[in-house]
Amino acid sequence: MLRGGGVMTNVYELCDVDLKDFSIQGCLLRSLPGDVIFDNSSGVSFTCDLSDNIAAPWPSSSSFTSLSFCAPEMSLPALPISQSLKNIDETTPFSSQIAHSQHALHKLMTFSSIFTTFRISNTALVTHYHTLKPNKLEAWFVKIVSTLFLRFTNSSDATFSRYVSNHLTPSLTLQIIKRLNNPQLGFSFFQFTKQSLNLSYSFWTYNFLLRSLCQQHQHDSAKLVYHSMRADGLLPDSRLLGFLVSSFAFVDRFDVSKEFLREALCNKVDVNVVVYNNFLNILVKCNRLDDAVSLFRELVRFNFDIDIFTFNILIRGFCVVGEIDEAFRFLNDMRSFGCYPDVVSYNTLIHGLCRINEVDRARDLVREISLRTEFSPNVLSYTIVISGYCKLSKMKEASSIFNEMVTSGAKPSAATFNALIYGFVKAGDMASALGMHKRMLFHGCSPDVVTFTLLIDGYCRVGQLDYGLDLWNEMKARNVSANLYTFSILISAVCRSNRLQEARELLRLLNQSDIVAQPFIYNPVIDGYCKSGNVDEANAIVIDMEKKCKPDKLTFTILIIGHCMKGRAPEAIGIFYKMLGTGCSPDEVTIRTLSSCLLKSGMPSEAARIKEAVFKSQNTNSYMQQSLY
Secondary structure, eight states, X not given: OOOOTTOEEEEEEEOOOOTTOOOOOGGGGGOOTTOEEEOXXXXXXXXXXXXXXXXXXXXXXXXXXXXXXXXXXXEOOOEEOOSOEESOOTXXXXXXXXXXXXXXXXXXXTGGGGOOOEEEEEEEEOOSOOOOOHHHHHHHHHHHHHHHHHHOSOTTOHHHHHHHHHHOXXXXXXXXXXXXXXXHHHHHHHHHHHHHHOOOOOHHHHHHHHHHHHHTTOHHXXXXXXXXXXHTTOOOOHHHHHHHHHHHHHTTOHHHHHHHHHHHHHTTOOOOHHHHHHHHHHHHHTTOHHHHHHHHHHHHHTTOOOOHHHHHHHHHXXXXXXXXXXXXXXXXXGGGGTOOOOXXXXXXXXXXXXXXXOHHHHHHHHHHHHTOSSOOOOHHHHHHHHHHHHHTTOHHHHHHHHHHHHHHTOOOOHHHHHHHHHHHHHTTOHHHHHHHHHHHHHTTOOOOHHHHHHHHHHHHHTTOHHHHHHHHHHHXXXXXXXXXXXXXXXXXXXXXXXXXHHHHHHHHHXXXXXXXXXXXXXXXXXXXHHHTTOHHHHHHHHHHHTTTSOOOHHHHHHHHHHHHHTTOHHHHHHHHHHHHHTTOOOOHHHHHHHXXXXXXXXXXXXXXXXXXXXXXXXHHHHHHHHHHO
C-alpha cells in the first residue's frame, strides 16, 4: 500500500488508540497525496488520497475525497466523504468535521472510531512495507474485534464470524473479553464464540469471566459459564472454588454453593480448608445451622481435614441459638479429629452461657481455663462474665471476677470498665460508678464515648443534671465525640427539667454533626414546646427535623395533641392527614383528642370525616399486609 520507488513521503505516527474515542487531529489535514500514517504500536498503515496535489498548509477550500487503511490479511473500503469541508483550521479536530459530514460511517464498519490523535514523526524515503511482529498483529486483532463487537448488534454476521474464526485463539479471547471491560459484554462475546464458533476456552478465561460476573451480581450468567467450563472438562482450582462458593452464598444461593463443593469433593479437587470454613461461617451467620452441620458431616464422610476453625464456627452457631449442650458436645469431639480447644473455643462457650443467663457456669468455665497450662483466660474471657453479671445486676459477683482478673495479670480494657460502670449506673450506685471511673484512669485506660455516656446517663437518672452537663463539657475538652445516645440522654434530661433553650442548643450541635439523627431525639423537645403552649416553636423544630429524618407516629401524635390543646383545630387536621399520608396510623388517644377538639370548635362534620378516614386507612393497611403474605 505504501508508495515506494524513491518517492519522498511524509510518515506520521499514530500516538494512541482508544476504542471509545474518535479524534483525528488537524495535523492529518496537512498531509499530501500518498502520505502514510503509521501506527507504531501495531504496524498498521493508512494512506491519504486528496483530490488535489496541494502542499501544506491546507487552503481554505478543498475537497477530501477518501481516507483508506489496510492491515495484513484485511481489505476494507475507503471512507467516502460526500461533503466538501470549507474553512478548515489546522487546530480543529478532523473528527468534529467528519462527524458533521453526511457520509455513511457504517460502510467503513465504523473502524474510524478507533483512530485518535496523530502527530508528525519524520519525513523519510519510504521504499518498503514493514512486516508486523506477531505480538503487534495480535494487539491489532484484539482492537479490531473488540470494536466490531461493540459496534455491531448483529454479531452473527457471516463475514465477521468467518474472520474471527480464522484468527481467534483462547488467549486472544481472554484479551478481547478484558478489553471489552464489561462483564455483560464479555458474557455476550463468550456466548457468541461458544455458539457460533464452538470455541474452547482456557482456565484463565473462565476464571476471569466467573469472577467479573459474580462481582457484578450476575450470578445466573456466572452459573452458565461454570457449566460450560465443566463441559470443556475443566475444574475450578481451590481459589476459584472458594470465590464461587462464598459469592453464591452471600446472595442466598446456598444450594448452588453446595453443588460446587459437592462436585469438587466427588472429583477429588484439592480443596483448601479455608473454602468450606468460609462457607460454614456464612451459613451460621445466616441462621442456617442445620445446613452447616449437614455440610460438616459430609466433609467428615469424604475424609476432609477438619481444623480448629471449623469447630469454633459450629460451636458459635450452637451458642447463638442457645443449644449450649450441643456446643459442648462438639468441643469434646474435637480431640477425636486431632484438634484441641483454644481460648477462642472457650470464650465462645462463655459468651453462649451468658446469653442464656447461666453466668455462674460461665464463671466456672473461666476458672477451669485458668488451671490449664497451654493457655489462660484473656481479657475477653473475664469481660464477658463481668458483663453477664452486670446485666443481672449482680454487682458483687461482677466486682469479684474483676478482682480475679487483675490478680491473674490480665489488663482490663475500656470494655471491662464500661461493663462495670453500666452495672453500677443501672443499680443507681453512682458513687461506685465514679469509683470505677477513677480506677479506669489509674490503670491507664482512657474513657471513651461509652464511658461518658453511661456516667451522664447515671447523673440524669438520679436527677443531677448539672453534673451530667459537667461531664459533657469534660468530654468535649478531651476531644471525645458524642454519639446519638449521648445527645438523646442529655436532650431528654434537659426537657424533663423544662430547660428547653438548652435542648434547642443541643439540637443545633447535633444538626452540625455527622450523626444520622432519629425521631426519638427530636420528640422530647417538640413535646416540651407543645406542653408549654409554644406550638410555633414546635413546628419550627419539625421543619429542622425533616432535613435530617422523617417524623414518626409519636411526632405526629405530639403535634396533633399540642395543636388541639391550643385550640388550633385546622392545623391539627392538616397534621392528621399528613400523618395518614406517611402510612402512620393514629392511636385511640390521638383520635379521641382530635375529635373532641373538633366538636368543641363546632366542627362535627370534620370529626366524622376524621373517623371515616381512619377506618379507610386501617382497611387499606390490612389489605396490603394480607397481599404481602
